[in-house]
Each structure stands twice: as C-alpha cells, then as structure tokens.
Amino acid sequence: MANQENNNQEVVKTEEQSKIEQEKEAKKTAETLKKDLVEVKIPIDPLNKTDRTVDVIINGYRWTIERGKEVKVPRAVKEILTDAKYI
Numbered sequence: 769m770a771n772q773e774n775n776n777q778e779v780v781k782t783e784e785q786s787k788i789e790q791e792k793e794a795k796k797t798a799e800t801l802k803k804d805l806v807e808v809k810i811p812i813d814p815l816n817k818t819d820r821t822v823d824v825i826i827n828g829y830r831w832t833i834e835r836g837k838e839v840k841v842p843r844a845v846k847e848i849l850t851d852a853k854y855i
Contacts (some may be wrong), residue, residue, distance in 0.1 A: 794828035801826065801842035808846050809838040810854050824848050 812835045813819050824831045824845045831845050841849075849855045 790828050797827040798829040801829075801844050804843045805840040806843050806846050807838055807840055808833070808849060808855055810835045810849065812836045822849070822854055 810822050810833055820835055822833050822835065824833065824841075826844060826848070831841055833839055833841060833845075833849075846855070
C-alpha cells in the first residue's frame with residue numbers, strides 16, 4: 769500500500785514538473801518570436817460577426833488577435849495566419 773502511494777506521489781511530481789517545463793518552454797518560445805514583429809490586420813468575418821478574435825498557439829504560447837485592428841505579432845504568427853488564409 770505504501771509503495772502504491774509513493775508511486776502516485778512520483779506521478780504527481782512528474783506531471784507537475786512536466787507542466788512547469790512546458791510553461792518555461794512556452795515563455796522561451798514567446799520571447800524568441802517577439803524579437804521579429806510584423807503588422808497584421810485580420811478582417812472581420814462577414815459571415816460570423818460575433819467571432820471577434822483569432823487565437824494562434826505556438827509551443828503552448830497563445831496569441832489572441834482581435835479582428836479588424838492592425839496589431840504587431842511575431843512573423844511566425846503571421847505565417848500561420850497566412851497559411852490558414854485569415855490574411
């Protein structure tokens with residue numbers, strides 16, 4: 769019984785460590801990508817006017833981009849938006 773509890777504690781620690789590592793990696797990715805910013809403007813979707821934002825996630829870091837406004841985003845985010853035909 770004690771052995772199972774120890775195993776469960778190890779799994780919890782491993783999951784927590786993994787989450788911390790993922791958060792660190794996401795922040796590192798964001799900092800790297802923020803060094804090369806470009807301007808984009810995602811048009812408002814005429815078929816779905818309530819859809820006001822577009823999310824782009826790279827390595828766990830999320831950029832939420834408001835439609836209809838010109839904003840600066842990392843070049844990699846622009847490439848994803850272009851590939852997805854948002855811009």
